[in-house]
Amino acid sequence: MLEQQWMPLVRLAALLAGDADAARDIVQDCYEAVWRLQPNVGDPEHFVAYLRKAVLNRSRSRLRRLRTVRRFLAQSRPPADAPPADRSLLVAELHRELLAHVDRLPARQREVIVLRYYSGLSEEQTAAAAGVSPGTVKSSTHRAIATLRRKMKDVPE
Template identity: 80%
Template sequence: MLEQQWMPLVRMAALLSGDAETARDVVQDCYEAVWRLRPDLGDVEHVVAYLRRAVINRSRSRLRRLRTVRRFLAQARPPADAPPADRELLVAERHRELLSHVERLPARQREVIVLRYYCGLSEAETVAVTGVSAGTVKSSAHHALATLRRNLKDLSDER
């Protein structure tokens, strides 16, 4: 009689838990629990009722655990629009590479780049600080940027 209840209980567990593979495990666990209790098999209806109740309870427990796991994973998972975890490290490395190339520029180009782009000075303010003409500031910035672009492009091509 209990063998005849196997498939109906598996179907019930599958509908309750939403997963056929898990349903088989749930019913198997319930049958095992009944076997451990060694009930008097004279009252088969009582044993079947016990199995149904056990399947319902274990299916509910499984769904609770699954909700807990999903909630935890949702909190642990970074948002979809979050930057990659190593982004700051990569940006810092790229920044170090850029600074090493800036350090290799000729002195005037380095001064103009630092004043214009790191300090955020205007062209007129850069002229006043360096004491050179506006044309020299423009030319130095142009040549420095071209050198930096070329060097950084070569570096990225090597990777």
């Protein structure tokens, strides 16, 4: 009789618990508990009802535990949009590496990059400060950025 009830009870637990693997465990636990308790039930239909009720209760208990765990994890987890804890260290290291590569650029390219991006000057202001034409600023900037991209390409973003 227990063998005939296995699959219907597993289906019931799977529908209640929402997890087929957990459903097998739930039904197995109920079979074990019923075997251990050996309730004095003369009518087989009552016995099946007893098993069904046990599966229902175990499924409810599992769902309650899962809700509690999820609630706890949601409270203890940083928000999904929060940056990783080591982000500032990684960014600082990337900045150090970038500055080291900027230091190795040819003098004109280094000057143009520093004036344009660190000082925030326009192309015209950079050209006036460096004493070169705006075209030279554009070409030097382009070459410097290409070099920096090549040097930094192995760095994860």
